[in-house]
Amino acid sequence: MRVHVFERLIEEIEGADYYFKQKKDAIGRLGLSGLQKAVAAIRILSYGLPADVVDEYVRIGESTARKALHHFxxxxxxxxxxxxxxxPNAEDVARLLKIGEQRGFLGMLRSIDCMHREWRNxxxxxxxxxxxxxxxxxSPVFSAYLKSQAAPVSxxxxxxxxxxxxxxxxxxxPNWSAFVKxxxxxxDMKAAHFAKEQEKVHKDIERTFGVL
Known part of the structure; x- marks a missing residue:
């Protein structure tokens, strides 16, 4: 994570949840900082670590790490x-349709896929x-379609x-009208050309997962 993204994240969650404010105990000693709690939560999420592993890195107990993760x-x-x-709102849909048209797919909103990650714990x-x-x-992605509330596309x-x-x-x-596979x-050559172009554009989402 880039430094400026991390710093903004810490700043925002400290302002949103009092739990991340550093406080003093009954005898005036400072408790855990918001930075310690946030780092513990991020490491658990990023690496799939159990809560008791982050103790050595950020000096935070297992129960506190679990609570920090929940609040985070x-x-x-x-x-x-x-x-x-x-x-996506109407402006987003118009932008996405324009991008799809430029790439040879009229009416295309985006590509869809999911990433599989193993969590050993x-x-x-x-x-x-x-x-x-x-x-x-x-997933709630198609909730709007099921409720007939999707942005109009023609x-x-x-x-x-x-x-x-x-x-x-x-x-x-599945063979839904919302999916073009x-x-x-x-x-034949026509089907082969379509498959090549579809896979070329759909590969964007695979590259996105690679970046993440």
């Missing part, structure tokens, strides 16, 4: 959720194959007019 997640959602976790109750399908079932391809945007996806995703085994 709530504070981040409270401060940044309205901007970073919001659904995952509690046994949570173990299992969390693949793209059950991640999709738990485009025409080969003489057919469509009123819903779509996402590029790989073959594991690649052709796994193209039988």
């Amino acid at each position: 997640c709530r504070a981040v959602i409270s401060v940044f959720g309205e901007y970073y976790l919001r659904a 995952c509690p046994s109750a949570y173990k299992g194959n969390c693949n793209c399908i059950n991640v999709l079932q738990k 485009f025409t391809v080969n003489g057919h007019t469509y009123d819903m945007g779509y996402y590029l996806a790989d073959g594991i995703y 690649t052709v796994s085994h193209p039988l």
Whole structure:
């Protein structure tokens, strides 16, 4: 994480949650700083560490690390959720459609996929194959579509007019009208060309995961 991003994060969560303010105990000794608590939470999230491991690095006990993690997640959602976790508005949709059109896909909003990470300390109750399908079932991404509240999209391809945007996806995703998938085994030049172009654009999300 870049220094200026980290410093802004600490500043914002300290302002949002009193728990991260450094306080004195009954005899006037300073307690843990907001920096210590935030670093403990970030290390647990970043590396999948158990709460008792961060003690040696930031001098914070297991129970306090767990509490810091809980407060950290709530504070981040409270401060940044309205901007970073919001659904796209009409301006966002117009920008995304323009980008999709420039890349040869009229009506394309984005690509969709999920990243699989192994957590060696995952509690046994949570173990299992969390693949793209059950991640999709738990995701609110398509809540607006199901409630008929999605931003209006209209485009025409080969003489057919469509009123819903779509996402590029790989073959594991279900056959929904919201997904345009690649052709796994193209039988002619036209299908092969489409598969090549679809996979080339869909690869953006894989590169994003790589950067993260």
